[in-house]
Amino acid sequence: MKTAEIAARYLAYFEKNDHVIVPSASLVSDDPTLLFTVAGMVPFVPYLNGTVPPPFPRAADVQKCIRTNDIEEVGHTARHGTFFQMLGNWSFGDYFKEGAITYAWELLTGSEADGGLGFDEKDLWVTVYETDDEAAALWQRIAGLPAERIQRLGKEDNYWSTGQPGPAGPCSEIYFDRGPKYGRDGGPAVDDSRFTEIWNLVFMQDAIANVRSKTDFDIVGELPNKNIDTGMGLERVAFIKQGVDNMYETDQVRPVLDRAVALSGRPYGAEHEDDIRYRVIADHVRSSLMLLSDGVTPSNEGRGYILRRLMRRAVRAMRLLGVDGPTFPELFAASRDAMAPAYPVVSDDWTRISQYAFAEEETFLRTLASGSTILDLSIAQTKESGGTSLAGTEAFLLHDTYGFPIDLTLEVAEEAGLTVDRAAFDTLMQEQRSRAKADAKNRRRAIADHSVYRDYRAKGETIFTGYTDLETESTVLGILIDGLPADRVRTGQVAEIILAETALYAESGGQVADKGAIIGAGFEADVLDVQKPVPGLVSHTVEVTVGEIGVGDPATSVVDAANRRAARQAHSATHLVHAALRDTLGKSATQAGSLNRAGYMRFDFTWGQALSPETRTEIEEIANNAVRDNLEVTTRVLALDEAKELGAMALFGEKYGDTVRMVDIGGPWSRELCAGTHVSASAEIGLINLVGESSVGAGGRRVEALVGLDAFRDLAAERAIVSQLSSALKVPRDQLPARIADLAASLKAAEKKIAAFETQALAGRAPQLVADARRSGDVTVVAESLGNASSADDVRSLALQVRDRLGAGAAIVALGAVVKERPLVIVATNPAARESGVKAGVLAKAAASALGGGGGGRDDVAQGGGTDAAALPAALQAVVSALESARA
Structure with a gap:
């Protein structure tokens, strides 16, 4: 049974049972605390928590989702995917446990001929919350399940909440037994690999508070309206119905995997690590395609960063499979053809989608090339210093700054006979993940803030009159100070004001919020911002400048007309x-x-x-x-x-x-x-x-x-500038470009002459530098600062001249200069110095450290640079100290 057919059967069944069929929301979530729609319930949160009155009592949908928390698991398990589709049926104060269980069992076990999914009853198990006797009894009565196939689990597994105060409730999960070859018998409580969860029925009946953890909170009462929130994983059902081992081999994903196999020439199913790479490619290409189709574009932050990471992981996996050139034109086309029947937009918008995808791959391939150069230099420096392991900080820098994957760093280092300090790398990665999780946790906390708008939204949508009016009389429905309801707000305080009607435009659609004021009898407030914290509700952030505002007061919103x-x-x-x-x-x-x-x-x-x-x-x-x-x-x-x-x-x-x-x-x-x-x-x-x-x-x-x-x-302003230039240069306006070009050419010629004079003067210092040479043990040393220089090449040329004049004995030359406001040190060694173990690259690195930068190069000549020009004397002394240490 094809994936699209499973979805169609699901929707047809629930439509037949009086559910409104709701189209999938975008992968780009409305919730400002989420980057993506991470679960099927996300678009329905305002209805489930009562913030927004539901427009229908029952609904069903197929929701597109992106979840990257478990990205490292992709390819390793049968069911982890970054893009997935969640089948859901929803009841908002309508049917409850009995209805949800009846619908689920009837659809799952109904014959395919009658529109059902045709699961054999003997293969299905369920779990219920440990104290939910009602659900257990319903499963026995409705489905005829024996008690041993109804397992009771605790809060960790069978109690749902957002992790915040608000609605929650027990859940019941339906599992499919894949058979003995996939693991141990004993039901989902024993082995959740053999027993695969396919459907979760959440019975949203409780109000919770004092949330201390996922499993530690207080149930403070029952919800006035009990809701049903279910989710059935479309990809999980598909791989079971299609008789394949995992979601990567289903009809919507396998074509990408097969195309990757054809491009690499390596078989699928022969080597474990290669199989994981093929699955990563298939998953990530499909996920990237769907994100692009919803308007996300690659970037270095937010949603764009996640997309970029997925695409680059796919490129990396292809490279590890031996393919170095572009592959996205074929891989994305394969995914397009597989997904277009369900999502025509990927075909209709192919020109735009492919433009972004192909450009991103081309950019990353160039990044890999430049990263390889940096890695080669790091490997050379490690070997020169006698090391056998590449520093974890170097590997992390390559990964974090240049996007160079750690897998490739390990592979290249191994080919060079080096290991990588993976422990240090993993520590840095963990620190980065911890920061990201802290940010995500802070974002999640904001979800709870929406509950403060529930009572206001329940009174109806805010009426926007600003298309025709610049002033509108209304009533203050609510006041929030620091996110908490208040009766009044006084002069000097900042607060959110909720009005029944407003003429002020709330930021949306790329247009920023209006400027203006809210006024009334005895009060005035400047409007600082206007937003829609939940759909249909407008909130005005204001600073009260005169008097005080109370809930229920008449108030007029006034738009700044000029703005x-x-x-x-x-x-x-x-x-x-x-x-x-x-x-x-x-x-x-x-x-x-x-x-x-x-x-x-x-x-x-x-x-x-x-x-x-x-x-x-x-x-x-x-x-x-x-x-x-x-x-x-x-x-x-x-x-x-x-x-x-x-x-x-x-x-x-x-x-x-x-x-x-x-x-x-x-x-x-x-x-x-x-x-x-x-x-x-x-x-x-x-x-x-x-x-x-x-x-x-x-x-x-x-x-x-x-x-x-x-x-x-x-x-x-431009006209005034042109007029000033025309007057200063004494030429008509239309002759300005030619006159400025002449001046620029004259300036460039003068700069060349000055540079030539400076180069000549610099070269003339060679005899004095040789005369000032001193001894450090048996090595002749020249370590001098030249002041300002036109170019690094001039400094390098002078260093080589001085080195060649110092004779056959061991000698080094270290010359410092400031070139274009940046300090640098050039180090040159002669053959005798190198034979005694003195290497220019090591000395240049010591100088660079003092300058606050980096450096390196060949044994005979090398360069170090940085940002602190005042540290040039210290950098030259660092060269001498490094020399003395090397000779000790």
Whole structure:
């Protein structure tokens, strides 16, 4: 049974049983404390904890998820994957334990001919919470399970909570017995490898508080509305129904694995370590494909960092399988073809997805090449110093700074006859993980904060009137000070104010929050920020400047009109620039993010190379022509499917409900889904001045523009600068470029002459340096600071000249200088010195240490550098001391 068919059967069954079928939410979670949707319940949290009233009593879905906590386990077990799909059915105060158990058993054991999944009853076991007699009795009555196939487990296994105060409850898990070849008999309590969990039924019935750990908390009462939250792992069911050993061999994943086998030429199933690598590749390529399809792009932070890590682990695994060149064009295409039937977007958006994927692989292959050079140098220095083990700090630096995988470091070091101080490396990695876990824990704590908004959200959605009004009278529904409810807030205090209606725009869709005030009888408050802490609820962070505000007081939200006008101009300009980009570059220039504030806009888009000045000018001209043409701006609220059929574009990372707001500028020329505020006609934008274009990672570019009066002021400032230059250089404006080019050429020629004079003067110091040479034991030493020098090559040339004049006896030359404000030391040794064991690379490293930098090189000539120019005398003394130590 194909994976997509299992999902279809699941949804059809629950639709037949009066569940609303909810489409999967994005992998990019709405929850600000989460990077990704890590579990099927994440999109439903506001309904489950009562923060937002559920729009339906029961629902079912297939939710896309990404979880990277166990990334090191990928490939090692049958069931660990970073991307997975969770089948869920949900009841919000509707059916409870009996309904959940009935539905699960009926679907699992129903015949395939009747739309069920066709599991044999004898292969299924269940676990229940140790005190949940009700669930155990229901399993016996509904499923006819014998008592020995119903196992009771404790809180660690069969009690669910978020780890925070709030809703919780016992759960019941359903397991499939894979048979004796997979482990011991005795049920899931004995062996959870042989007995694979396929479905978890959470009975959300308790309110908990005083949470001390996952298993240590107080149950303080029953929830007024009991909920059902279930999750069945689609990949787990698929590998069982398809008769394969693990999720990597299912129909949606195996094609990538097979393509990797074809590229490497090594068989699958013959060698344990190779098998793990193939599974990592199959999993990570699919996960990367799905993340890219939801608008995540590779970067060095946040979600982008996780994506980059997955992609680079796949490249690393292919390299360890003997493939050094690009493989993503074939691997990603294989994953696309496998996933497209379930997720057509991976095919529809292939141009953009592949652009990012292929560019990231190309970048990392270059990183591996440069990392190999750095590693080779570290290995050479380790050998020169007589060491047999590469320092753990060096391996960690390669991993953390250059993205060079530890597996490859171990492999290359072993080929060079060295080990790696893996214990030190692992310690550094653990410290990094601990910091990451602490950050994650801090983020998780914020989840509990949402509960403070529950009562306010229960009163209904905040009505936004700002599309038409700049002032709106309302009532203060709630006040929060430091996250806690309060009755009043006084002058000088900062608080969150919840209003029933507001004219102030809450930050979203790339548009920053409005500026403004909240006023009433006897009070005034400046608005510092406006956000939506939970869906449908607007919170105003304010500082009270006059009087005090109480819950229930009438209050008027007042928008700063000038700021709103400029923000509207910037947001509408963003739409025009997007349309102009697509006109100029083609449809593959797809939006990947934006930011709009008063007078400024930036727009990120998929594109693999810098825009030429001519292209930038063309984009700017098209956008400003649209301003000149005074195009009508219209907005419509309509069904999401209808908007998509009309060609409306959505911004990646934004979430859309069943109904959406569509903004047209000039009809279909610019048609986007957007909840932001806009001008009524394009001429109101005034002027768009593109001021920047830059890279935002592999395959991504960013344009920035000033808008309206800010654009005019910038151009006026440039005009003033041009006028000053024209006056100072005494040439007309149109001749400025030629005149400046002439001056630059003259300056460059003068600099060359000065450099030549400095080089000549430096070379003339050779006789005096030779005369000043001193003895250190049986070695002649020159260790002098030259002051400023034009280039490191000049210092190197002088060091070699001095060395060659010191005769055949053992001699070293160490010359320090400041080149372009950076200190360096060049060390040169002659054959006699090297024969006695003196190596330039070791001495240069000693100098670099004193300078606060790094160094090394060959035995005959080497260089050290750093950042502390004042330490040059100490660096030269360090060379002499290192020499004396080596000769002792």
